[in-house]
Amino acid sequence: MRELALNILDIVMNAVEAGASRIIVAIDERASANRLCVRIRDNGRGMSEEMVQRVLDPFVTTRTTRSVGMGLSMFRQIARQCGGDLTIQSQLGRGTLVTTMFQLDSLNRPPIGDMAESLVNLILGSLDVHFYYAHHTDDGAFGFDSFWLFSRMAEQDCQILALAGPAKIYIKERLKSIASKAVSSN
């Protein structure tokens, strides 16, 4: 995948399919520590300890349409190529936390990419799920709650699909305002 926002979309889709009603995506991008950390936490059905051990094997999946599950193993491979790693903490019935670390200045690291597009598509495609996105850099922090869309919808008395464009612009502008001056990630 060309950008980390696509990998994140992929992992979050796993959480949606695991029946999560609340998903938090948190990106901590610290040029001062040369570190990029992506955390995806959900309250879905979770996995047994045995499944957690096996889930990073690309030939293991819970799906029935095919026998391979590449998403997590691919994301871990990228992280390892960038001097980082991916870890999974999960509890059956409680949810899952996927933590992925990267060396920020690694030449192998794909750009974070278009988080606004990933996030808005996720929200509009899964209205039952409450999403929260947090992005921290050395120069500031930004949080986006999926309630933002519903609140605007009520204020403007419009269809929710009409807010996809404005929401993307809003998120992109806010992310630009906190972009680290030391290292540009996009």
Added chain:
Amino acid sequence: MKTLADLRAIKEKAKKEMATREQSAKYRISVAMGTCGIAAGARTVMSAILDELSKRGIQDAAVSQTGCLGCCDQEPIVQVTDADNRTITYGKVSAEMARKIIASHVQDGKVVSDHVFDMA
């Protein structure tokens, strides 16, 4: 300033609106968003579909995401199901193609024969 309870009520209203939309929808559009679909460009396709529906003011169509359908070589895949539960599956859909599907199939009821494939 809205309270959390206000926001929850607004969200419930939005969900009801989407549920009504789903029930009364002439067409249900589903975008496959498994790893293979996302790697092949499903996110851009989804954005194009949402944008085109909004631009054209089409209200009798519902959009959802699914996981991998098992035809990874045909990704990105878009399925359009009509009120009689007939499903047309489009494969290797680009953003431009997605806009065409909305304009022709969803708005005018004419299946876009390019890129239709049989999952059986």
